[in-house]
Amino acid sequence: MRLRTKYIVLLIAIASGAQAQEQATKYAVKIDTTVHNKWAPTGVRVGLDIAGPIYNMLEPTISNYEGMADIDLGKFFAVVEMGKGTYKSSETPTSYTSDGFFYRIGADVNMTPKDSKLNVLFFGLRYATSSFNETLKGELVNAGWGVKPISTEQDKSRANWVEMNIGMRVRILESFFMGYVLRFKLLKHNTYNNAEFETYFIPGYGVASNTANWGISYYVQYRIAWKRKPIKWKEK
Amino acid sequence: MRKIFLAIFIVFSAFFISCNDQPTCIPEQTDLIKIAFVDIVGKPKNITLASLTVDNSNDSFPVFNDTTANNFIIPLNPLDSSIIIRFTQDTVSHYIALSYTTIPIVLNPKCALEMKFDFLKMDSTDFEEVEVVESAISLQTAKNIEVTH
Numbered sequence: 039m040r041l042r043t044k045y046i047v048l049l050i051a052i053a054s055g056a057q058a059q060e061q062a063t064k065y066a067v068k069i070d071t072t073v074h075n076k077w078a079p080t081g082v083r084v085g086l087d088i089a090g091p092i093y094n095m096l097e098p099t100i101s102n103y104e105g106m107a108d109i110d111l112g113k114f115f116a117v118v119e120m121g122k123g124t125y126k127s128s129e130t131p132t133s134y135t136s137d138g139f140f141y142r143i144g145a146d147v148n149m150t151p152k153d154s155k156l157n158v159l160f161f162g163l164r165y166a167t168s169s170f171n172e173t174l175k176g177e178l179v180n181a182g183w184g185v186k187p188i189s190t191e192q193d194k195s196r197a198n199w200v201e202m203n204i205g206m207r208v209r210i211l212e213s214f215f216m217g218y219v220l221r222f223k224l225l226k227h228n229t230y231n232n233a234e235f236e237t238y239f240i241p242g243y244g245v246a247s248n249t250a251n252w253g254i255s256y257y258v259q260y261r262i263a264w265k266r267k268p269i270k271w272k273e274k
Numbered sequence: 275m276r277k278i279f280l281a282i283f284i285v286f287s288a289f290f291i292s293c294n295d296q297p298t299c300i301p302e303q304t305d306l307i308k309i310a311f312v313d314i315v316g317k318p319k320n321i322t323l324a325s326l327t328v329d330n331s332n333d334s335f336p337v338f339n340d341t342t343a344n345n346f347i348i349p350l351n352p353l354d355s356s357i358i359i360r361f362t363q364d365t366v367s368h369y370i371a372l373s374y375t376t377i378p379i380v381l382n383p384k385c386a387l388e389m390k391f392d393f394l395k396m397d398s399t400d401f402e403e404v405e406v407v408e409s410a411i412s413l414q415t416a417k418n419i420e421v422t423h
Contacts, residue, residue: 129384
């Protein structure tokens with residue numbers, strides 16, 4: 039009888055041990071509100087975009103290099119993205135360059151907050167701003183009035199806009215993630231330091247005459263975690 | 275999950291590459307303004323012109339000869355920021371001096387430059403009554419200037 043009781047206790051212990059093991063991984067642990075602060079950040083993720091350099095190989099006129107960093111705050115992420123964009127066309131009849139830096143700040147909402155590997159499917163909002171210099175060389179040709187060569191530049195032009203983003207980040211290997219961000223850019227506003235001509239290309243935004251633009255970033259990311267993330271465990 | 279991720283990446287890459295289309299180079303700006311003649315009660319009034327010319331500091335551009343109409347479409351000079359329009363009837367001649375702003379626009383570097391015109395303003399005239407009814411210059415504008423004659 040005592041032996042049977044011992045076995046039962048042992049089985050319960052093993053079972054509960056297995057249960058406890060299932061509710062924690064290398065990266066996450068089941069939240070216990072008496073112990074964990076769900077808003078406390080558990081790691082910083084930094085990443086580089088590879089879509090820009092790939093696109094640059096297909097379309098040498100446009101180059102875009104950018105990086106990002108995010109930090110988790112519960113099911114949200116505070117995000118900063120920074121980059122450099124260039125448009126350089128020496129086409130005939132118009133030669134145009136635009137070169138500058140841009141950054142975006144915003145937040146993502148994690149739509150898969152119970153994922154124990156911390157894979158993320160997200161919706162995000164960004165406020166973006168760009169500062170850039172432009173040059174323009176070309177000819178204005180009018181059948182009646184003739185031809186006027188134009189060679190001018192404008193410095194310190196600025197633009198800002200808002201982005202609605204969706205995307206995902208998937209753990210590929212240990213601390214490495216990969217994922218894309220699909221961006222819908224809208225509410226663009228331009229300001230000029232000296233308006234010599236209308237901006238054609240805004241680094242980070244794209245063709246300025248479009249009231250809205252699409253964009254995509256594809257990030258390779260590394261997450262530096264200082265503790266396991268407490269999450270609501272997905273019951274199987 | 276990784277297969278879905280890869281599939282989405284391929285789809286978006288294809289979409290991304292396909293967006294790199296060729297420009298059509300269709301002009302989006304106009305260099306034309308519309309001048310309408312009305313009588314004292316505001317009704318359209320035909321006038322007969324022996325000639326209508328557009329002048330700037332260096333050049334003269336004949337637009338119409340021996341024409342009867344109640345409105346005229348006039349080309350602005352994209353190489354300058356002012357013009358003088360001369361209306362010559364049989365024995366009399368009138369003018370309207372206009373100024374405006376110009377700013378070059380790159381429709382696409384593969385296309386020729388365009389000029390955007392705006393802020394049309396009347397500097398002087400010898401007509402009795404001339405009004406700039408619309409200072410914006412666009413393809414949609416019905417009438418920029420009204421001359422009561």
